[in-house]
Amino acid sequence: MLCIVGLGNPGSKYAGNRHNIGFMAVDEIAREHGFGPARDKFQSLAQEGIIKTGDGPKKVLLLxxxxxxxxxxxxxxxxxxxxxxxxxxxxxxxxxxxxxPGKFRLKLGGGIAGHNGLRSIRQHLGPDFLRARMGIGHPGHKEKVHGYVLSDFAKADLPWVEDLTRAIGKAAPLLAEAPLGTDQVNKFSTRVTLNAPAPK
Structure with a gap:
């Protein structure tokens, strides 16, 4: 089984925050591939479903x-x-x-660049998980970061956010082909970047 995790904060207050773009990506994968309603499980909203791939249907857990x-x-x-x-x-x-903003990169392991969600996962599970990095840009000064990530995307950002999450949803079958390896990772990253190029 493949586990696809989206990071964010719970509740409507945070739904449109830059910090919640991971939630947005998972929601789009669920919508694109017809996953059922989320259930409260594992201290998460969890959805089990099937993603059709070139190798046949694959079971996926969205978290x-x-x-x-x-x-x-x-x-x-x-x-x-x-x-x-x-x-x-x-x-x-x-x-x-x-x-x-809008850039996308896949990375196995490596540093966490001050991201508390990644830090927590590394502490509990170890460093060697795959990180799907969704660019939101930097506010320019370290002291502005907290307020920036916990602010909603600007209206002008919404087109690229929607394009990026939609491209991730459509390309998800490339991740679901088992076992997840370098080939799928590269194909997925290329497909997403091709279908949702970052704004100039």
Missing amino acids: KPQTFMNESGRAVQSAASFYKIPLSQIIVFHDELDLA
Whole structure:
């Protein structure tokens, strides 16, 4: 089973925040592939469903931790332990300050660049999970970061946010082909970037 995690904060207050773009990506995967309603499970909103791939139908768990960002790892560990999902089959979608708005990159392991959700997952599970980095840009000064990530996307940003999440949803079958490896990762990243190029 593949586990696709979106990072964000729970509740309508945070729904449109830059920090919640990971939730938005998971919601689009669920919508595109006809997943059923989310259930409260593993301290998360969890959806089990099937994604059709070139290798046949594959079972996928979508997870939106409801622990608040700083404790995301507890939720992911709970689900991974229950289903015995190896770290190599966990991909985490999250906001990335160090990428320009709309840029997309996939990365295995590496640093966390101050992201508390990634820090929590690394503490609970280890570093070798796949990070789907969704660029939101940087406000320019370190002291502005907290307010920036917890602010809603500007109206002018919404077209690229919608394009990026839609491209992720459509390309998800490339991630679901088992086992998740370099080939699928590269194809997925190329497909998403091609279908949702970052704004100039």
